[in-house]
Amino acid sequence: METSVSYPGWTKILILAALATVLGSSTPVGYNIGVINTPGYIIKQFCNESVHSRYNIVLDESQLDILWSSVVSIFLIGGSIGSLSGSILADKTGRKGGLTISSILGLIAGVLFWVSKTANSIEMLLIGRVFGGLSAGLITAIMPMYMMELAPPHLKGATGALCPLGVTLGILFGQILSMYNILGNEGGWPHCLAISAIFQFIYVVISFILPESPKYLFVIKEKPALALKELKRIRNVNEELLTGEIELLKFEEQENIRQGEHWSISRVVRSPELFLPLLLVCTLQAGQQLSGVNAVFYYSSVIFKSAGLSVKSSELATIGAGCCNMFMAIMSVQTMIWFKRRTILQISLVTSIIFLVILGISISYMDKYQFMPYLCIVSVLGYVLCYGLGLGPIPYFIGSELFEVGARSSAMAIGSMANWSGNFVVGLTFPTMAAYIGAPSFYIFASIVIAILIFIRTYLPETKGKEACEIYSLVANGLKSKPLMPSRNIKEINTITNEKDTI
The missing domain is CATH 1.20.1250.20 (MFS general substrate transporter like domains)
Structure with a gap:
């Protein structure tokens, strides 16, 4: 659609x-x-x-x-x-x-x-x-x-x-x-x-x-009048111009009723139809942290000092890297409108891999060649920019596009936990990795990002411009799914659902 x-x-x-x-x-x-x-x-x-x-x-x-x-x-x-x-x-x-x-x-x-x-x-x-x-x-x-x-x-x-x-x-x-x-x-x-x-x-x-979420009020709380009131307030238009959204809310309500019992975290985890979208959400959320972004910021101060900057200047340079990250976060608001999710995410992953490898090489040879510290700086800034292109923003919201309203809150909670768990793992292991492995730590992060890239290229459907109920059929068969096939639109799904109900 x-x-x-x-x-x-x-x-x-x-x-x-x-x-x-x-x-x-x-x-x-x-x-x-x-x-x-x-x-x-x-x-x-x-x-x-x-x-x-x-x-x-x-x-x-x-x-x-x-x-x-x-x-x-x-x-x-x-x-x-x-x-x-x-x-x-x-x-x-x-x-x-x-x-x-x-x-x-x-x-x-x-x-x-x-x-x-x-x-x-x-x-x-x-x-x-x-x-x-x-x-x-x-x-x-x-x-x-x-x-x-x-x-x-x-x-x-x-x-x-x-x-x-x-x-x-x-x-x-x-x-x-x-x-x-x-x-x-x-x-x-x-x-x-x-x-x-x-x-x-x-x-x-x-x-x-x-306002409260109209979808939550309509589908979860079953308060259509209040949902419509909030929707009109948010859109600032008359009800006649909201026919499409109201129809979609009714369809999602029907789907939620058809799916039966209340969705919970345990039900989401046990549901075979939700295995693949949940795996996608957790992979991206945990992978965002396991890509080594916090490790790059941890090393940035050391890198800037090695390039000849004073302690105060390296501190300011680290903040400068944070400003680059901030710039990309601001840009991502518009980028998500311009580009498809799969396209921008894969570009982000590929370029992040390149800069992680260059960063590992340049840190390893920092004392042998005079230009290496400057290559390190370029690698840090390049990685921050590429990370912010897709790997930074998309994992946070992709669950809302992959899951229908009923299961959405549980799926988002599990994905968020995967993100925090990944952050915890990196925080716990990276100081030891830095002490005993050193620069090759970034090759490990690059390998993780490669694995994420392969998985995403195979199983992540395009979600931009589509409702979760359209995507459902593409990912309902677990790892046997064919998510890159064209999805059915709302009317086709509605017709099929009505035919099943009739039978």
């Missing part, structure tokens, strides 16, 4: 929802990821002093490293748990309600960060990281689904890219504000960690005037 360009575009309420969720939901996710690294040694010292003064325990270096690793990684564990909880909240309290609850959890985290130093409490710091992780997991599971269900068909890709845009913006904010001369110092770090709560407070205030 080709998407009609006659649909309303960016109405005022849709723009407000986009701004509120980007700044108030996904930006805090990225901020909590990016803010912890630069002032880490200062916060680590606070942890050491807190344990000593309160428990009279002197930690050796290895024990302190384990404690600090716990502070960092517990956020990722919270993210995984929050992701799984996202499916329950998204169906029980609504898409908007789930995001509001996530913001309240983020507010609690911010308060705990703010008072942790004054209270001399490492426990508050740890609990704050848990609450921050829970909030982040809920947001990454719910926000892409919420925005794509609000958007007209031709803007689904653009609204789906808003979540990674906010995450990227938050990481950049975190890198800048956590610089030592700003807030990443002995006196400023509690305030630095707590700033994300301000954004989430703003979202809570604005959420009262934001």
Whole structure:
């Protein structure tokens, strides 16, 4: 089915929802990821002093490293748990309600960060990281689904890219504000960690005037009158101009009724028809992290120093790499409108592989050739740009295009958990890989991206301009599916369904 360009575009309420969720939901996710690294040694010292003064325990270096690793990684564990909880909240309290609850959890985290130093409490710091992780997991599971269900068909890709845009913006904010001369110092770090709560407070205030997802109201809650009211408010047009969307909502409602019992995570996992789309979502979500993007940023400071930059200049250059990532995140909103998903994702994967291999080679020979440090810089920036082209934004929202409304929240929750789990695995293993393997670590990341590319080329159907019910028949046979065959349009599917019901 080709998407009609006659649909309303960016109405005022849709723009407000986009701004509120980007700044108030996904930006805090990225901020909590990016803010912890630069002032880490200062916060680590606070942890050491807190344990000593309160428990009279002197930690050796290895024990302190384990404690600090716990502070960092517990956020990722919270993210995984929050992701799984996202499916329950998204169906029980609504898409908007789930995001509001996530913001309240983020507010609690911010308060705990703010008072942790004054209270001399490492426990508050740890609990704050848990609450921050829970909030982040809920947001990454719910926000892409919420925005794509609000958007007209031709803007689904653009609204789906808003979540990674906010995450990227938050990481950049975190890198800048956590610089030592700003807030990443002995006196400023509690305030630095707590700033994300301000954004989430703003979202809570604005959420009262934001719309609920019409698809959620119509299909899940079975409230067609309220769904139609919200749809008219979002599109800002008369009901007569919404005939196509209303027909589609009715069709999705029929499909949800036909599929029987309420969808849950366990049912989604057990369903043979959903095996392939779920595998695609988890592969892309986990693969996004296993591609080594965080490792590249980890190495960037070392690379810039090796190129002859001072400590301060290399810090600024790392932020410059973050700006490149931010630029691509902004561009991806429009890119998702211009290009097909399969095309832009494969370009992103192929070019990322090339730059990862070049990066591994240039780091290996950095001390042997004078031009190698500069090749490293080009590789870092090239990888960041290529990653942001497709591998960065698409995994966040592809689940909303592959799954119908009933199973969507559970599938998005599982995919989000795969993303956080991949992040956790890289965070846990990369320091050891860097110490014992070094530059060849990037060949491992390149190999993972090659595997993702092969899988995607074989099994990912084109989702741009199509509804999930059109894609369903292409991926319902598991690994025996032929997803690159032309899909049936809504009318054909509706006819077939009616014939089956008649028989």
